[in-house]
Amino acid sequence: MHAGLFYFRCAFTAAGKRLVKHSIKMENGCEITLSLYCECRFFQLETRSISMRAKPTSFDIAHMAGVSQSTVSRALRNSPLVNKETRDKIQAIAQELNYKVDKNASNLRQQQSRTIALLLFEDPTTDDSKINPFFLSMLGSITRACAAEGYDLLVSFQQLSDNWHADYEDTNKADGLILLGYGDYVDYQDKLHQLQDQNTHFVLWGAVDPNRPGISISCDNFRGGYKVTQHLIRQGRKCFGFIGTADHHYPEFFERFKGHSVALEQAGYQHQPLKLDAISSEEAGKAALNQLLEQQPHIDAVVCASDTIALGVMEALKERGYAVPEDVAVVGYDNILLSNYVSPKLTTVQQDTTAAGEMLVKTVVKMIREEPVEDVILPAEVIVRESCGNTG
Amino acid sequence: MHAGLFYFRCAFTAAGKRLVKHSIKMENGCEITLSLYCECRFFQLETRSISMRAKPTSFDIAHMAGVSQSTVSRALRNSPLVNKETRDKIQAIAQELNYKVDKNASNLRQQQSRTIALLLFEDPTTDDSKINPFFLSMLGSITRACAAEGYDLLVSFQQLSDNWHADYEDTNKADGLILLGYGDYVDYQDKLHQLQDQNTHFVLWGAVDPNRPGISISCDNFRGGYKVTQHLIRQGRKCFGFIGTADHHYPEFFERFKGHSVALEQAGYQHQPLKLDAISSEEAGKAALNQLLEQQPHIDAVVCASDTIALGVMEALKERGYAVPEDVAVVGYDNILLSNYVSPKLTTVQQDTTAAGEMLVKTVVKMIREEPVEDVILPAEVIVRESCGNTG
DNA sequence: CTGAAAGCGCTTACAG
DNA sequence: CTGAAAGCGCTTACAG
Incomplete structure (x- = not known):
């Protein structure tokens, strides 16, 4: 005869019962088939510990x-409706079984996902295997801020050409989107409008442009460019060049350039500021510097729209035999980790990535909750190091 | 009289119909309430474009x-069962309405999530705001590899003390886990065992240790340590020190150290290799170097278990007036971005992060599909730069 | 305070 | 090739 417990794998029927079938071969050759409804599928084999157990569900608890x-559902959500004793008992059982609420079911029911999607995109020309180090440092603070707000973070690298504008929130994979990228703003303007039309909750990192759809968080690019240029002027630099594509395609760079121009103007510079285009890459920085020197060989200060550009500029200057900062001062923007290690150490403008990550997350969470939100401009701080010639 | 379309917000009843109620106030004061069942809730206001539209569902299509x-469901999944014409028509409509399959529903039904969770963890002593740059570079390749396999990536920073061991897969948020971290292996060994007991699909980055539970992917830490030491010996270095906590708590570092020791032994070194503990941080590297110099002031080569440690070591050497590489050669491990920018440029061991990310993702995907998997050891390559004194 | 029931939006076995 | 129906595992309005 058989004795002991049997292990059944079975399916719930509609009412939360499960139909179970199990056949037993008897020693005399007979076969008995059991058909029964049972209320719990969470059986455990006691004799052997083959752990084929399915995951427990709230019905099992x-x-x-x-x-x-x-009642289980309420208890696990700490509803005040349920009796404390019952609640404690349920929670104890849940803990013991290592029960975890199924997020798919819970999200489906509640029509939310408690997830924020971070979409990182860059100019397609950028080397595919490298990610702008500035974003990477934002990533850390965004992840932490998400965790603090109780959201998960879905990360995705996008090409500007991708169909990112219509995927994450529509799929219910995320309740909101954070868009982080350097890139041609004009290229994706349409997609941003589409996001807005769909009432997607999204927040942008970048220039606060009144015509730009949606909400953006940024550092004060204008004042950053202004202050760093002012510093160079005080150091006695006379002949300036700005490197970085600064027009309405790249509004962040444009703001930095505007700050730069105003600083020059206020210092009494007569002529139009010199400006060379470059996207945020070392190669582009090198190429632009070489052009700059052709136009103006007596340059003694180069303001770069990003640290990555500045790295290329310093490299190119060295190759051409210029000493930094003796002959030419160089300043960057972003305060990436590297900027403190290159030689000479790079003077740059710090964007507070911790505050930025927090603001991005908080803002998108507010949007999800349908609370009012507004653009935020965080302060920018000049970090004086060696490449500008004076640490005073 | 009223004319035109009304907008109804309504709920499906069980059979996929929706019960709608709408009241209309007539001009004579009467009020008519319409109660009707309708089959589609995806109405659009034609006169105004208030886009309060709910998301379309497969019923609407x-x-x-x-x-x-x-049939809609089949058509959208490109089932060969459905007539081509019908399928095209359905897909066209879906596209026009910008319909997207609800992932929560689809995942719930299919009992999978098509998501991989990446759990990053570090020693709690590490500065909270900085992430090991090596991980960051892995992150990029993992993200891309996930996308290529059709999986989403959920990212989470964990403390070793957190309850990460029992959360992601149990919650059905992820089908599998990638664990990435430097940290005390002994501390989380228990959790790894628990993961394994729960039949969680997980893959580790790190040392391939026969006693370690689960599958791991790693670079050949032994050969990396061996080859870089051999290079220094060929350069004529005589008096070696190794910096990094190399014991069973940190199996990766331990392997690197073993390779280092064997290289010395084969070169005929008699005495026990000198070894100082340090976790992967600049501060720890600095502190360890200072200790090392007290024990052995005539050191002329320092092998570090990570680039981050090496950075601290170089800094400390400079502070103490030693020239790198003239007085002391320094080598690191990881080839982080910075290592190519510091002065002198750091000789290091490259771990192929692109290949590593791909292997991690491919392996965890195989586990999800219940296919056989095995440990993988990727080759390690010495990158000779300036800090070891010779580029030959 | 508790239970029975409906429903979130899909996928897929089953029956034509 | 197509449709009616069940069911994934929850949450929550409704009724006691």
Whole structure:
């Protein structure tokens, strides 16, 4: 005869019962088939510990606690509706079984995902294997801020050409989007408008442009460019060049350039500021510097729209035999980790990535909650190091 | 009289119909309430473009296409069962409405999530705001590899003390886990065992240790340590020190150290290799170097278990007036971006992060599909730069 | 305070 | 090739 427990894998029927079939071969050759409804599928083999156990569900907990499944659900969500004793008992059982609420079911029911998607995109020309180090440092603070708000973070690298504008929130994979990228603003303007039309919750990192759709968080690019240029002027630099594509395609760079120009103007510079285009890459920086020197060989200060550009500029200057900062001062923007290690150490403008990450997350969470939000401009701080010639 | 379309917000009843109620106040004061069942809730206001539209569902598409919802589902999944014409029509409608399959529903039904969770963890002593740059570079390749396999990536920074061991897969948020971290292996060994007991699909980055539970992907830490030491010996270095906590708590560092020791032994070194503990931080590297110099002031080569440590070591050497590489050669491990920018440029061991990211993702995907998997050891390559004194 | 029931939006076995 | 139906595992309005 058979004795002991049998292990059944079975399916719930509609009412939360499960139909179970199990056949037993008897020693005399007979075969008995059991068909039964049972209320709990969470059996455990006691004799062997083959752990083929399916994951426990709230129905299993309910059965063990002798309450209804609704009560289990309430108890696990700490609803004040349920009796403290019952609640404690249910939670204890859940813990013991290592029960975890199924997020798909819970999200489906609640029509939310408690997830924020971070979409990183860059100019397609950028080397595919490298990510702008500035974004990477934002990533850390965004992840932490998400965790603090109780959201998960879905990360995705996008090409500007991708269909990112219509995927994450529509799929219910995320409740909101954070868009982080350097890139041609004009290229994706349409997509941003589409996001807005769809009432997607999204927040942008970048220039606060009144015509730009949606909400953006940024550092004060204008004042950053202004202050760093002012510093160079005080150091006695006379002949300036700005490197970085600064027009409405790249509004962040444009703001930095505007700050730069105003600083020069206020210092009494007569002529139009010199400006060379470059996207945020070392190669582009090198190429632009070489052009700059052709136009103006007596340059003694180069303001770069990003640290990555500045790295290329310093390299190119060295190759051409210029000493930094003796002959030419160079300043960057972003304060990436590298900028403090290159030689000479790079003077740059710090964007507070911790504050930025927090603001991005907080803002998108507010949007999800349908609370009012507004653009934020965080302060920018000049970090004086060696490449500008004076640490005073 | 009223004319035109009304906008109804309504709920499906069980059969996929929706019960709608709408009251209209007539001019004579009467009020008419309409109660009706309708089959499609995806109405659009034609006169105004207030886009309060709810997201379309497969039922809406079905209604518009004049087919059943099952057929819509099949068509959108490109099932060969459905007639090509019907399929094209359905897909066209879906596209026009910008319909997207709800992932929560689809995942719930299919009991999978098509998501991989990446859990990054570090020693709690590490500065909270900085992430090891090596991980950051892995992150990029993992993200891309996930996308290539059709998986989403959930990112989470963990403390070793957190309850990460039992959260992601149990919650159905992810089908599999990638664990990435430097940290005390002994501390989380228990958790790894628990993961394994739960049949969680997880893959580790790190040392391939036969006693370690689960599958791991790693670079050949032994050969890396061996080869870089051999290079220094060929350069004529005589008096070696190794910096990094190399014991069973940190199996990766331990392997590197073993390679280092064997290289010395083969070169005929008699005495026990000198070894100082340090976790992977600049501060720890500095502190360890200072200790090392007290024990052995005539050191002329320092092998570091990570680039981050090497950075601290170089800094400390400079502070103490030693020239790198003239007085002391320094080598690191990881080839982080910075290592190519510091002065002198750091000789290091490259771990192929692109290949590593791909292997991690491919392996965890195989586990999810219940296919056989095995440990992988990727080759390690010495990158000779300036800090070891010779580029030959 | 608790339970029975409906429903979130899909996928897929089953029956034509 | 197509449709009706069940069911994934929850949450929550409704009724006691």
